[in-house]
Amino acid sequence: MHLNRTGFIKALRLALIGTTIGLATLLGSTNPAEAGRYASIVIDADNGAVLHAASPDARSYPASLTKVMTLFLLFDEMDKGRFRLDSMLPVSAHAAAQAPSKLALDPGDRISVRDAVLALVTKSANDVAVVVAEAVGGSEANFAQMMTRKARALGMRSTTYRNASGLPDTGQVSTVRDQALLARALIEHHPGYYRYFSTRQFVYEGQPINTHNRLMLNYPGADGIKTGYIHASGFNLIASAKRGDKRIIGVVFGGTTGASRDKHMAQLLDKGFARVKKGETVEMAEAEASDDLPNIDELVAAAQVAKAKAPNKVTKAKPQKVAMRGAAKPAANNDDDDDDEAVGDADPPTWSIQVGAFNEYRPAHKAATDAAKKLGGLVAKGSIDIDKTGAKKKLVYRARISGFNEDQARAACKRLERAGKACKLVNPNS
Structure with a gap:
């Protein structure tokens, strides 16, 4: 079939609209402005090769994925012998005042390092994140600087931390590429502690606390690592899965629901394992275009148009x-x-x-x-x-x-x- 130039342009536009709608549906939304927050990457954990990428260097808010770095620094200190699993950490008024999700700790309470680690990987407790930050860095502000320095040392060039929890802060930004680097480094440098990220449930003060990471419960081979959500970023996820001797790591920013984000991640991991098996990689991560993922520039442009047309009305x-x-x-x-x-x-x-x-x-x-x-x-x-x-x-x-x-x-x-x-x-x- 032959198309003239006008017909070809019309067909191309329809195709772009189709892929945009396809991704929005996949992520649980038909709103282009929400789809514009989307970014994802999948890497081979063994060598860092990129298996899939969509807008991997677009900055957004990491939300509770921040706690992966918080734990990384705690594990560093544990390796140095400064803390043990049974070390008791004090709870300050600043830590107790954090917004949920949290353990509802009171000022003056104490929590063990072991319980702190488990509370962070399962419940994503914001008060516990600050407890760890103050124990390691003296203050949360100082700890945030330590986090950023660690990020640079790991090659996370586009990441800046302002707090230990991931609670909203416009200066706290990262990319899916950087978060994949962080997950890979954590597994490499702290393999013994990484196993805590596969915790499904732990008991605190007699009460069971279940993990928020539902993908880990359902995806074959998944063994961690962290979920996250704030309104400005949408639903984020770092996932790692191993099949045989092959491990891959995926990161998604910008899901509109936890369930749709998890479903999308499962599809990305499936494709990642298929590419590892075939020995395929993505040479130019920024430019990859696959059948079910639109050009992110199109989504961003659509988001800007939608924002411009939106009525400026406060209700x-x-x-x-x-x-x-x-x-x-x-x-x-x-x-x-x-x-x-x-x-x-x-x-x-x-x-x-x-x-x-x-x-x-x-x-x-x-x-x-x-x-x-x-x-x-x-x-x-x-x-x-x-x-x-x-x-x-x-x-x-x-x-x-x-x-x-x-x-x-x-x-x-x-x-x-x-x-x-x-x-x-x-x-x-x-």
Whole structure:
């Protein structure tokens, strides 16, 4: 079939639109502005050869992938003998004040290095990241400088760190290429400690904490390493998988949901293993164009057009309704009520707390209502849930409040315990 010049240009435009829509669908969005944040890379862990790349040197925010470098520096210090797994790290007021996702540590608490490592790789705890930073660097600001110096030493030329957690900071930037370099260096320099990134669950203060890295749970050969999310970057992921004697590392920035990002990463890793088997590499990483990935310049241009056309209108947010029956209304300007927005691939609001178990419904409901009043704004999005269990003559009514995410549930129990009330966390798998 022959096309004249006009027909060829029209067909090319349709093809570009098709691939743009294809990637947006793959990442869970048809919004070109969101797709414009996308970048990815896959490398051979043995030699660093690039197996796939799409905008690998475009800077974005690493989010909780930052904690890989935080742990790298901690592992360096452990190799020097400065810390052991049973060393206890103090919790400062600055660390305790970090936004979720976190362990809800209090100033003056202490946490072991082992628990700190596990809290970072599973829960992505921001308060623990600062605990580590202060223990290693004296202050988080000084530690951030150490992180940046380490990045340069590893060849991460486009990365700058401003904090230890990945919480939003416009000066904290990186690229997928740099994050792949970091993951490869960590596996090479700290193979013994790298195994912690494959942790599926650990128990802290009697409560199980599950990993946020769901790709690791489902992809054959995957054994780490880190998820991340802030609004400005989208859903990020570093993944490493090994099949036989071959290991590859993939990095994705800019997913619109955790699930779509994980699905896309699985496809990239599949293609990466296929290329390793064939001995193929990408000579010019910046210029690669594959069948299912559009030209990133097209996406960026589309994002700029969409932004220019978007109405410059500010809408006032509607207040949230209080779903808790019998609960006190949220207190205004309450610094304790800071668990509404979680950063770092936080768990959905499917956790509950239990404040007692009774032989009758009325006292169970009263216990839950009283607890809700003490919790104030922490239960603004929760609901009383009296769970009935047991046989007819041995019924037990468990007084529960549901609708929390894990951070909110932990904060609620801590508040009740400080008030002398019993409280038990109930995770979604209970």
